[in-house]
Amino acid sequence: MSEGNASGGPTRRQRRAALGRSRQDSEPWIQNEGHAPPAGVGDPSLVDSVRRAVLAGTVQATGAAFADAVGSSGRLLGSEGTLTALDRVRAELAGLGPLEHLLAEDSITDILVNGPDDVWIDGAGGLRRIGRVFETEEQVRSLAVRLVAAGGRRLDDGCPAVDVRLEGLRVHAVLPPVSTAGTLLSIRIRRDRAFSLAELVDGGTVSHLMAEALRLIMRRRLNFLVSGATGTGKTTLLSALLGLADPQERIVLVEDAAELNPDHPHALGLQSRYGNLEGAGVFDLTELVRQALRMRPDRLVVGECRGAEVRELLAAMNTGHDGGGGTIHANSAGAVPARLSALAALAGLVPEVLALQASTALDVVVHLVRTERGRRVESIGLLELVDGRGLVVRPVLLDTGEECRPADGWSDFTARVGWCEPVAGQAHPVKCGSGPVVSRPTSSGTRP
Incomplete structure (x- = not known):
């Protein structure tokens, strides 16, 4: 970049x-x-x-x-x-x-202020308390009011909880009495630097076998969702995956707050907008997805599916817009169907319709976790519609933190992406029919 x-x-x-x-x-x-x-x-x-x-x-x-x-x-x-x-x-x-001064530390992703004497930071080293930074509660409130005002909104007793976007920052502030611990500030820092998939492999977030599978997902233009809890690295992984897209493709990003920064020559973003004091001028994600479809996207990406916009995204993926994706909050890959059902209910879709739409629109679910050892891609799974069970995620690859091994859906996945080499095969590239040439890890899928 x-x-x-x-x-x-x-x-x-x-x-x-x-x-x-x-x-x-x-x-x-x-x-x-x-x-x-x-x-x-x-x-x-x-x-x-x-x-x-x-x-x-x-x-x-x-x-x-x-x-x-x-x-x-x-x-x-x-x-x-x-x-x-x-x-x-x-x-x-x-x-x-x-x-x-915390902005100068690249590893910090979040700053959390719970009062003048209780400030925390989150990042590569996990959540850490840095102690007292402010002298008084009034100093915290003054900073919160100024940041919110810089974002074009107001923070006072009549509007005690506000979320605003500034350059490179997303700020959420809460005042008493809504907050029981004084003025609260949550600041998410958007870093300009985008990580490549190779860097995520080197850092231990993605195993070699997972990386090959992810490259094939992008090359074969499968539709995908990146799932995980808060702070697991969903946005970072999604940006890295979009960097693998063909440079000739046009990527349109739809986000509530601009956080995606893929290393791609033709990626453009749309960001939602809050209403004014009268409630006018709202541009939500649902409307932005509709607008994005008119912009000739080769890949349509929703930064985070959190509401009725999931209906528009599934409809787009079912009408020829392949290679798209997004992120979704879920505690496990198996919980993604339930999350989709909950979001679809907000859009007025009944479970049966959602199951049919999602099973034909989405191909793969990539799930991340965060443990004491760091963030990692825990699984890749196929989203399928099973009689009597509805939507399910069938595991393709599972990473336990010690090894990455194939699961029940491995053969179907490799056939879909044209990857026929056995997991414990040679260390040399093997070509499968008209599929791509892939390199196998020298070990049987274990992380270095």
Whole structure:
């Protein structure tokens, strides 16, 4: 992916990361994981003076104006102190305040604030508490109100729970008395970097045998769902899979909040929109799927199926739009049919109609789990309609964390994608009829 903007300069994300690194250089406490900043870092009175100047209209909310305001404050800060003060002013007035430095850590995916003295982060290392970051409850509430306002909505006693999207962030805030623990902030960070399937294999998320199966799913344009619980890596895997699509294909992404960033030259996204204070102007996922069908997609992808839009997606997959997919929340692969039934009920589909639609529209369910050892693709299964049982997911491959082995649906799956080599076959590529050439792992499917 490109490392700069169109003019050749650094992107805003790169400048934000550089800001975090400069704070790490000037504020060593940031490097000590699990420790909050010591009291007295920065000058609150300086921040307040710049804030008042911005509200009065004498200082614009830009980086250059902040620098001028800090420089003209009359305080003898020195070069290092000036940079530290400028970083603090920027973070407090245009960033995440005391949380800004966390954006520079690429492994962090979520920031969870449960009050001034209870802040957690989630990422590659799992959920971790970093202790006290804010000084007062008022500071947390002020940050929440400012972030929500930046997203074009309001957060107050009349609207105490709000979800907004900012550049690279998704922010959810809840105020008391709806919250019983003070102001709550949940911040999801969207990283610009997209992982390839090979990187996920190297990281242990996908076994070699699973990776070959996923490549064939994309090459043969099977329709698929990526399932899993919250934080299992569904969006990351979906982005990696879309990066395998033919560069000549046009991919249209439909999302509630833009998170997918596939490494593909012709992928474009549609994002839902909330209504205004009068409730007008709503663009939900159902309408976006309808609009996407008019945009000549080769692959239609719904970032997360969570409501009535599942009806439109299944209808599209049943009318010639192959190779599409999406994600769905489910505790197991076997629970996906029940989740589909629940979502279809929101769209007015009876179970019998849903079963017929889904069995002909969807081919494969890819399920992820998250354990103490990390995230991994646990299974690949075929979605089928069985007499007397309705929709079921028949396992094709199962990864226990120690080994990846074929399951009951293996032979049907390999026939469907043209992969006829036995699991314990040679270590050399084998061609099966007109199917693709695939390389087998040297062991019998065990993870390295």
